[in-house]
Amino acid sequence: MAEESDVAAWAVESVPDSDELYRRVHKNHFKPDRTIRPGAFRDSNLSTDWAKYSSADDARNRARTPDDNAVVKMAVNEVRRIPDQTVEHSPLPCNRAHTEVVGKKSEEVRVLLRRISTLVIPLGDM
Amino acid sequence: MTRTANAHWCSSSRDAPPQNWLEECHENIDLGCRSGGDEVSDTWFWNAPPAEADYSLLRTTLDARQPLPTALRHISEVIENSRTILQLQDDWDEAGALPISEQTWRRATEFLSRYVERVWDTSGDALDAPDIAPVPDGSIDLHWDSPTYEMLINIPSDARRAAGFYGDDRDRISIKGHFDPQSVNEGLLQWLRKAT
Numbered sequence: 001m002a003e004e005s006d007v008a009a010w011a012v013e014s015v016p017d018s019d020e021l022y023r024r025v026h027k028n029h030f031k032p033d034r035t036i037r038p039g040a041f042r043d044s045n046l047s048t049d050w051a052k053y054s055s056a057d058d059a060r061n062r063a064r065t066p067d068d069n070a071v072v073k074m075a076v077n078e079v080r081r082i083p084d085q086t087v088e089h090s091p092l093p094c095n096r097a098h099t100e101v102v103g104k105k106s107e108e109v110r111v112l113l114r115r116i117s118t119l120v121i122p123l124g125d126m
Numbered sequence: 127m128t129r130t131a132n133a134h135w136c137s138s139s140r141d142a143p144p145q146n147w148l149e150e151c152h153e154n155i156d157l158g159c160r161s162g163g164d165e166v167s168d169t170w171f172w173n174a175p176p177a178e179a180d181y182s183l184l185r186t187t188l189d190a191r192q193p194l195p196t197a198l199r200h201i202s203e204v205i206e207n208s209r210t211i212l213q214l215q216d217d218w219d220e221a222g223a224l225p226i227s228e229q230t231w232r233r234a235t236e237f238l239s240r241y242v243e244r245v246w247d248t249s250g251d252a253l254d255a256p257d258i259a260p261v262p263d264g265s266i267d268l269h270w271d272s273p274t275y276e277m278l279i280n281i282p283s284d285a286r287r288a289a290g291f292y293g294d295d296r297d298r299i300s301i302k303g304h305f306d307p308q309s310v311n312e313g314l315l316q317w318l319r320k321a322t
Contacts, residue, residue, distance in 0.1 A: 026219040031257050038269060038278050039261040043221075064220045107278045107292035108302050 010091035017077035021048035021087070021099055022059040024069045027123055036072065036117065038110035046101040046113075048074070050089060054097035056120045062095065067124055072117035074101075082112045197252040201242050205235045208258035211266070223262035227283060234258065234266040234281040237289070237307040241318055244310055251322035275320045281307055293317050 015021075029040035049059040056071045063069040076087050085103040092098045103109065211226045218225070235258070242253050256268040256277075264283035270276065270293075277293035289307040291314060294300035305311040 026221070028214065028218050028223075028260065031259070035271070037257065037259045037267065039259050039267050042262050047221075068220065106302075107280055107290045108300075111276055111278050111292055111294075 009093065010096045012091065013089050015050060015052075015076055015087050015089050015099060017080065019076045020051040021074045021076060021079065021101070022051060022054060022056050022120070023048045023072050023074065023117065024059055024063050025072055026063075027068045027070075030070070030123060034123070036070075036114055036119070038107070038114050041110045041113040041117075042105050044102065044104055046105070048099050048101060049095070049097040050099040052097070054095075058097070060121055070119060070123045071121040073120050074113070074117050078116040079113070082109055082116075085109060085113075195246065195252075198242060198246060200255045201238070201253065204255040204258060205238065208235065211258070211260040214260055218260070219262055221262065223260070224264035224283070226260045226264060226266060229285065230264065230266055230281060230283045233285060233307060234268065237279075237281060238268060240310060241315060244315060245319060245322065249319070249322075251319065253318060253322055270318075277317065277320075279314075293320075295320075 023040075023046070025036055025040045029037045031037055049062075051073070056073065060066050060069050060071045079085055079087055079101055083103075083106075085101055087099060088102050089099045101113070105113075208231070212228060212231055214223070214225050216225055217223060238256065238258070245251055245253055254270055254272065256270045256279075259267045259269060261267050261280065266281045268277075268279040268281070270278075273296075275293060275295050277291065279289060279291045281289050288304035290302075290304050292300070292302040301313070301317050303313075305314060
């Protein structure tokens with residue numbers, strides 16, 4: 001079986017509402033009380049990993065420094081209920097799970113994305 | 127279904143909004159719901175010119191010569207502690223984040239100081255301290271997060287751009303919009319009084 005990195009392009013799939021996304025959160029996006037800051041959800045094309053093709057550990061281990069990152073999960077149907085946000089599978093040659101939450105990240109959107117996020121891998125010691 | 131409305135106060139005069147303006151706004155939201163519309167777009171915006179009073183920087187971290195009311199010490203502490211975000215280097219989130227400039231930090235903390243003092247001077251209430259946080263685009267977030275309300279204000283790195291805000295009561299009442307952080311927006315101030 002070919003390694004993922006050997007594959008030039010993965011087919012783009014539609015992401016079902018019933019699925020989940022993983023998002024890495026760097027330690028600098030945590031408050032002193034260890035809750036996540038809304039700044040963790042700023043990118044217009046917010047990178048996540050689709051749980052169909054990635055575990056939470058996989059998502060964390062793709063970071064340059066995995067120990068400096070936590071992982072949250074978000075339900076796709078809840079993301080789609082947030083104003084002006086779409087969920088688009090955008091696989092990379094090295095990461096079939098790569099999926100983006102596309103749309104302007106206003107203050108409202110960032111608050112709501114933070115609210116629907118559940119920590120699945122916490123940070124180590126900060 | 128949760129409904130959201132822009133809740134700004136609009137007036138061509140310098141008169142401040144009435145004390146119950148938010149309640150009046152809520153009534154309009156209810157009317158909108160009863161009329162069957164899914165979206166409520168009633169908008170008020172209070173465009174008052176800058177107040178004549180000089181809301182100087184908080185009598186705290188930024189001018190230690192002035193005595194600070196004990197009730198506001200928690201604000202000065204959070205401002206002082208937030209200086210650490212100025213030490214963040216390029217790529218501080220391993221995803222290309224920009225550093226935070228001294229100018230942006232100063233505008234964010236001056237804004238906070240101005241509003242804290244305004245609330246203190248007019249009501250004797252002390253705002254809760256927000257989290258002062260770096261954002262990957264070089265802007266700064268002020269975030270209040272409590273069981274009964276949440277408010278996020280973003281001070282952009284470009285001083286020519288308006289600041290953005292969003293707040294809600296975790297139920298059906300919310301407020302959002304943009305404003306000039308150099309002046310006092312009475313509508314936003316009314317909402318921030320929740321944070322006391």
